[in-house]
Amino acid sequence: MSKTDKLKARQPRGFVDRGPADVAATERMLSVIRESFSLYGFEPVETPFVEYTDALGKFLPDQDRPNEGVFSFQDDDEQWLSLRYDLTAPLARYVAENFDALPKPYRSYRAGYVFRNEKPGPGRFRQFMQFDADIVGAGSVAADAEICMLAADTMEKLGIKRGDYVVKVNNRKVLDGVMEAIGLGGEENAGRRLTVLRAIDKLDKFGPEGVRLLLGDGRKDESGDFTKGAGLNDEQADMVLSLAILQSGDVTELENIGDNRYRESNKGVLDGMRVHFGNNETAATGIAELEQIAALVEAAGYDRSRIRIDTSVVRGLEYYTGPVYEVELTFPVTNDDGQVVRFGSVAGGGRYDGLVGRFRPEPVPAAGFSIGVSRLYSALKAVKSPIVDARNELPLVVVTAMDNKSPEHMPAYQAMVSALRQATGEDGKPLLRADLYLGSSGFNAQMKYADKRGAICAVIQGSSEREAGTVIVKDLILGAELAAASRELKDSAEHKARQAEAQFAVPAAGLVEGVKRVLKRHA
Structure with missing residues (x-):
């Protein structure tokens, strides 16, 4: 080839190369996670990168058209195929396909790359690795409690010391109950509900006043960019915001939850939820499930510094049906702008009782969580965990x-x-x-x-x-x-x-x- 004809070596946007040090450190990290999951009785399973598009389902946030958010193509028989966007939807297909041969409840873990067809940005990639653990076939929230305890133990085995992380637990039924109470129930309001959930999820970043703007007409940031809000009136916004800041944020923002006793224990947060939202049947069911989880983890020796009820947790995926949880790292780090901030979430999950049942004549309960491997790797480097130290190589x-x-x-x-x-x-x-x-x-x-x-x-x-x-x-x-x-x-x-x-x-x-x-x- 002539000099002018030679190909230009260039990396696709949203994808990254990894050198030997990163690969070796990631393998050590994955080994520790596997060992932790195995101690809880989880066994490995591997599913392909590619699934039929209809098997994956339309569960990504902001998905308004058939293949948005996923990389899709047609097979030679004109069947639509997609690269998996998470490891949970393929697990649902695998369990349904092998349902009679698997022990139930079925405990499994999986690690691998997933793909999102979305605009890349700083820290936002189109290919990234996840490590999941799921329990399929257990309808009791004891399974959710078990996963929360597993998450806490795994963080400590990876070198994140107690006090530098917390597993936060909420329930989508409580959120759904509040949505019903403000008139946003039903399929016709699915889009507005998602906007409300996204607003709640910004509480740590924007504070109560910023969330209030996102629940109302919208919010303009420092650069002048405008984010359209959910269009709630003041009364609706007060109810949503009161739930979000019951445990987190400035509890004096609203007079009706200004009693700080609600923040002192898991029981206090649950009492506050029952006082303010327990008159809705859906929310009351969710609160009762959270009470069970709190009792189970506390009986096993996991106090509120490790696992806590937190009303600000929402989770973005649409298939969650009950308890939802996030692992947040609480130690301070310096961001690219030189600001000292908290590291944030490195793992999350919840109960998804409807996902496997899409393939089966009967409902199949399930719960699980996913670790964002790349983000967790950055966290381990920040705390100087020996697991990612290159000196561990021969x-x-x-x-x-x-x-x-x-x-x-x-x-x-x-x-x-x-x-x-x-x-x-x-x-x-x-x-x-x-x-x-x-x-x-x-x-x-x-x-x-x-x-x-x-x-x-x-x-x-x-x-x-x-x-x-x-x-x-x-x-x-x-x-x-x-x-x-x-x-x-x-x-x-x-x-x-x-x-x-x-x-x-x-x-x-x-x-x-x-x-x-x-x-x-x-x-």
Whole structure:
């Protein structure tokens, strides 16, 4: 191809590449999550990236036309297929298809990428990873309580200490009851209900007054952009806002919930909900379910600092039918604008009793939650969790090929790298990773290659070492430290002694022991 005809290397908008450090750290994180979920009796299942579009259903927020929000295409038989937008809808199809063969209640977990066909933006991607746990076939809210406890335990196993997270629980039935009370029940009001839910979800970001604007005519931000509101009158907005700030926000905003005792315990929040919204039958059912969840988690030793009833939780997906929950990280971080903010939500879920039943003649209750892996990974880096620390990787050793243009010497280099790969510690586990240089460049380029790979040391054998039956082990970390030393320090006896340790010869048969000297030095 001519220079003008060559393809331009470019990444699609809304998608990201991940380097080896990110991939390795994510794998360690996923391993911890799997172990946590397994302790609760969940078993793995894997579903394909692609499902029939009608099987996924139209449950994404803002979905006003058939394929909005999803990537879709037609098969050769003109059937519409879509990339999955979450891991829950495919699970519903899988359970329905294998219903008679599965134990019920059925506990499963899944990890994988999901896809959203929406406008990308800062921190908003079209492909991202989720890790889900679900219980299908359990109608009791004990399943919801179990999932909330699982979420709390998993955060702590990942290195997020108690007090830096909270699992917040609400119930869509309470929200539905309030919607009925203000005249927004029924299918004809589905769009306005979604606008109200979105407004409540902005409480932490905009505060009570900002939410009130979104519940009314709308809100204009600092840039002048206008967000159209739900069009509620003052009385309707007061009722919705009173629910949202019963537990969160400024409880003195409205006189009828100005009693701070409602915020002191899960029981206090539930009492406040019953006083203000318990006269609606739907809301009363939801409050009773929340009371059961609170009793179950408290009996298991999870106090309100870990799992709490919180009336501001709404969740965006339309298939939730009962309790909903979010895992919020409460520690402060500095955003791109230099402002100190709370990290926010990294996981969420709820009860979806109608999703599996779309495929079955009988209703099938279900509940589950999903961890946003990429966002959680950012959180673990913020708290310096050892799980995402690159130092947890096995150290890398590069075997250079000084005579790489002479094929007869390559078997000897291959034998060296093989011996290193078989090296184990006292526990029988591998000690290191080993890489044989397979390029055609000279020695200096090979050393630059080892540096770029982040190798801890390099193994060198040229013709003189081969004749002497030795190899040279070069400590790249110590070598870099010595090279950066000041001129005065370089003239010292200590510096010269350390230089002898930075590069030393060992018998070829003692290669592994020589490399172990370097590993021990930087343990």
